[in-house]
Amino acid sequence: MNEMPIIRLYRIIAFSAFFAVLSIFISGCESRYEDLDLSVYQYRDTKDLVKFVYDASLVLKKNGLKGLQYFRDNRHLYVTPNHYLYIYDMNGVNIYHAGMPHLEGKNLWDLTDKSGKKPAQMAIAALEDRNNPHAWVHYSWWEPGKFYPVPKSSCHFKVRTPEGTLLMVGGGLNYPLEEKEFIRIIVDDAAQLIKEKGDSALSEISDPVSQYNFRDVKVFVFTPAGKLLVSPVMGDSLTDLKLLDCVDEMGHKPFQKALLELRNDKDSVWEVFLAKNRYQRILVKKSLYLRKTYIAGQEIYVGAITDLPQPPG
C-alpha cells in the first residue's frame, strides 16, 4: 500500500520530464525557410512549389555550375506530377529542364503560349519586380505526349553562382489554384504602372497578352464615380456598367463597400462576395482586391477578382 505515493511521484516526474523535453524541442525548432515569407500563400501546393524552387536555388548558389550536373543526375527528384524544375540563363536559353530535357540548350526567349504570352520574357522581367518577391508568372504550357494546353503558375529565383553567372531557377504548378497573392501582385503592378506612365498605361493593362490578364483574372480600372477606364467584363465602351451599383448573388454591393473603406485612409482593400461557379453554377466565394492610385492628380481605382479558397468538402 505504501508503494502507491512513490509510484505516483515517479509518474509525475516522468510526465514532467516528457513535457520539459517537448517544450525544449518546441522552443528550439527552426526552419531553413525562415527567410522565405510563405505566409502570403494559402495553398500547400503553392508553398511547396516555392520551397522546392528555393531549395534548388540554394544548391546552385552553393555548388555553382557543378550543381547542374547534380540536377541532371537526379532528374527524378525534380519532376513530380504537379511541377518540375527548370533553369534558364538571363537571355532565355534553357540550361536544365527536369520535365522536358529536349528543351535544354534551346533559346526560348520568343516562345509563345496559346494566347501569345512569352513565358521566358515574363519570368525574367518578374525577377526585377519588387511587388513580386517570388517572381510569379501565369501562362499555359503543355505536358509531354499530350496535346491540350495546361494552365501554369510559376515562381522564380535569381541566382548568382560562385562563378559569377546569373541564372534563373524556376518551377511551375500545373492546373494551379488561384492565390489571393497572385492578384495582389498584378493589381499593385498595374497601379504602379499607371502612377508612372499615366493614361498610356491603360492600353498595356488591357492588352490580353500582358501580365495583367491571365486565365479568368483581368485587371480593371475605374474612377470614383464608377466610370470604367478598363472594364472587368466587356472591352467595348458601349457597355453601360455601373460598377458601384452592381450586386452579387446575395444582393451585396462589393464595389460600393470597398470604396467606402478606401475613403477611410486605406490604400488597398479586400472585399468578399458570392458569384456563380463557372462550370457547376453553384455559388462560390470570390475576392475583390482594389488599390487606389492617381492619373494626373485624379484618384482612380485598380482592381481584380479571384476565387477565394473554399473550405474542403
Place this chain on the structure above:
Amino acid sequence: MNAGQKKYEYSVNEVPPLAHLLLSGFQHVLIMVVAIGIPVIFAGQMNETPQFTATLVTFSMLASGIGSIIQALRLPYLGSGYLCPNLCGPSYISLTLSAAWIGGLPLMRGITIVAGVVEMLLAPVVQKLKSVFPIYVVGLVVAMVGISIISISITSFFGLTLQGDAIRSIDILIGAVSLLIMVFCNLWGKGFVKIYCLIIGIFLGWILALILNPEYWINLVMVKNTPLFALPQFNTIFKPITLHLNLLIPLIVIAVGSTLKTFGNLLAAQKFSEPELDKVNYIPIRNGIVADGIATALSGLLGAMAVDTSSSNIGLAGATKVLSRWISVVAGAIFIVLAFFPMLTNALALIPKPVLGASLIFVGCFMICAGLEQMLSEHWDSCKTFVIGIAIIFGLSTSFLPPLYARSPKIIQTFFTDPLPTTTILAVILNQIFGLDKSYKKIRDKFKTQKIFATNTENGGK
C-alpha cells in the same frame, strides 16, 4: 458484471468521481475544439481584424459552453438532460456570412436570434410527431447524423485545409495510426484505457505528428506569441440588432433543417443514454430543442456564431459508454474557461487535422451503426425498403451532386440542401404515402370494430 458486458461505464444521471468527470469533460472538449475553426474561417472570409476574430471565437465558445450546460442540466421545460454538448455548427455559416456582408454584425446577430426563436417555436411541434417517426425512421435519422460528419471527418483525416489542395502521405499515416490507436484502445483496452481511448489516440497521434512533420512544430511554436489571458470586447453586446426581410425565408428553411438535425442528435443521445426505452420519449427531445434554440438566440445576442448540438460528441459518448450528463456540464464549463485563455485555445486548435479526422471517424462509426442497428431491429418489409432506400438515395445525392441541384427548380433547391434534413423529410413523407394501405386498413378495422360494437350494443339492448 464483466466490463465488456457493461451497458454503461457511467449512466446518464450518474455523477462520476471528480477526476473522471474532469478527464471525460476534457475528452469532449477535444472534439469541441474542431468547431473553433468555424468562427476563424468566418472572420477570414469577412477580412476582419485579428481582434474581431478573437472576440468572435471567445463569444462563440461562451455560447457553446452555456448551451452545453443548459442542455444537460434538465431544468423545467429546458434541456434534454443528455450528454449532448453544443458547438458552432456549419448549418448557419452561409446565411450568417451573407447577413454579415449585407448588414454587418447587427444583421448577423439579428438573424441568429430569429433562428433561435424559430427553433424554440418548432419545439412543441416535435411532440406531435410520434405518428410520423416510427422506430425505423428514427434509426435512419440517427445513422444520417453519423453520415453527415463523413465529409468533415475524411477531409480532416487527409489533412486537407482547402478544397483542391495537396494531400501529404505523412498526414494519411498520422491519421491512420491515430485511428488504429483509438480503435485498439476501445476494443482491447479496459477501464481507463477504454474510457479515454479518444484522448489517448489524440495525444499519441499529436506526438507522432510533431515528430514526423516539422510544420506542426512550427505552428505550435507560434502559440507562444498569443496572450495567455484575454477579455473579449464586451461592447459588441450593446450594439444594435437589425433584420432583413429578404433573408427571412432562407433563414426559416435553415432553422427548420437545424431543428431536424438537433432532433436527430437528441434521438441518438436518447438511444445511447436510455436504450431500454421501447419507444421514443419526446419530452426530453422537445426540451432539448428549446435549450438549443435558447443557445442559438444567446449566441446572436452575444454577437457569436450560431451554435448547434454536436453529433460527434454524442458518438463519443456512445463509443465510451460514458453517458453522464454531468460530463456535458463540465465540458461546457471548461469551454467557458478556455474562452478567456487564447493561448490554450490556440494550442488545442492546433491538434493536427488528420488526428481530428481520425477522432471524427471513430465517433462516426458508433453513430452510423447505432442508427442502422435501430433501423433493422424491427420486422422488415418492402414498404420500409422503399421508404429508406429512396430517402437515402435522394438524401445522399445532395452531397454527391451539388451542381445538379444548383440547376434544379427553386422548390427542389429549397428542400434538397443537405443529406440529413433531405433524408429525414423524404422518409417522413414516404412513410406516410407508402403506408396509406395500412392506414386505410387500420381505419377500416377501427370502423368495423365500432360497427360491430354498435350492432352488439343494439342487439344487447333489444
